[in-house]
Amino acid sequence: MIALLCFILGIWLWDSYFGENGGYAPGTEEITLIRLDRNLQLAEAMADDPPLLRWLAHAQSPEEAVADGIHSLELLISGQVLGPTGFHAYVALLATRDEAPIEGYLSQLNIPSNNPEAPNWWNIKIASENFTFPQTVTTETIRNRAIFTGSIIWGLGIIGLAFVPKALRCLRYAFRNKTRGYASGWNPSLGLIIFLLATLAWIGFSMVLDLGISQLPGLHPVALILLDTFARILPTLIALGLLFRKVSHVPRATGLNGHVHPPVIIGLFSLLVVIDQFLRWALGRFTLEDPTGGLSYMDSGIFGLVFLIVSACLVAPIAEEILYRGILFRSLANKTGVLAAAVLSSVVFASLHFYDFYGFASVATFGLVCALLYQATGSLSNVVLLHMLYNTSITLPQWTIYHAPL
DSSP states (O other): HHHHHHHHHHHHHHHHHHSOOOOOOHHHHHHHHHOOOOHHHHHHHTTOOOOHHHHHTTOOOHHHHHHHHHHHHHHHHHTOOOOOOOOHHHHHHHHHHHOOOHHHHHHTTTTOOOOOSSSHHHHHHHHHHOOOOOOHHHHHHHHHHHHHHHHHHHHHHHHHHHGGHHHHHHHHHHGGOOOOHHHOOOOHHHHHHHHHHHHHHHHHHHHHHHHHHHOOOOOOHHHHHHHHHHHHHHHHHHHHEEEEOOOTHHHEEEEEESSOOOHHHHHHHHHHHHHHHHHHHHHTTTTOOOTTOOOGGGGGGHHHHHHIIIIIIIHHHHHHIIIIIIIIHHHHHHHHHHHHHHHHHHHHHHHHHOOOOOHHHHHHHHHHHHHHHHHOOOHHHHHHHHHHHHHHHHHHHIIIIIIIOO
């Protein structure tokens, strides 16, 4: 059974990582242009700011933003999905890079020059006769948002540095504490079967959901949020249903009713932020060629914010921690030991999230810390809260800069 389930999951993973690229999904050009426009405006708005402030806001230099924009749009050109608006952006970026007249590029590519409907970066560039980008209310808004969200995350990270020693002392107990009760009797075979069944169920539900959304483009955002929540939570409920006879047994056996240790959670969050910066510096250049930068069109607007909060910040941490730490790690650790189980479960966790080298290393490190925290405290509540904080620190700043209405 384990071999069969692993084989099925392996086929899906192989196809997802190494299969033929089916082209860009609908809406890729739109979300790419939103990302580039706001990156370019942020870069222009912060061009004269101190380097530390630009780093805090994750702002590129104008030259870096232009080079990134050209590369992203050339990917869309090679995929034959770039429309007239995208070509206007491409022309403005090329002219800015080469400091050449924009009209010359427009005539070479046979693109009309009148495209004034949106006050985005490239339309302002095309309308202007020089290469100076004027400061507007929009650029100041993006700049203020980037600085504000960056300050919150790094402020919390700096506060958490005071608790890092306590958090590290807590993690040492992961190699001393022993699991007791019903969960201590789970063997790796049981845990793997339950985990694989739940994961394959999640894959199936997600594929059906994606197919349904593609066939019903006018579906209300609230319905999308409910369907996504159902697809995320049902596999976990299936796994718990196979392991427990009564719902009342779940919190005690998994540690969902365990004590919460806020200083440890904040300290580990701060430690993860520091590690993530090192991983970004070391592996950031090994990135997948994704013109959207990982953004999703579903996250736009107020309903997009609700979707992110419910899906990424609430439902996903609960569902994933129960499966990856509460079941997979717990069953492996009963037989293989804590460190081997933590490493293996974190690699599986990262593999199923489909990131580039930097993303894989970052998510695997996060999973490793979560597994050790779970073993050290015996409380899955601590891990769920750390996961919620970690996801929120990524998704909310991203939404504020790229998806919030201006």
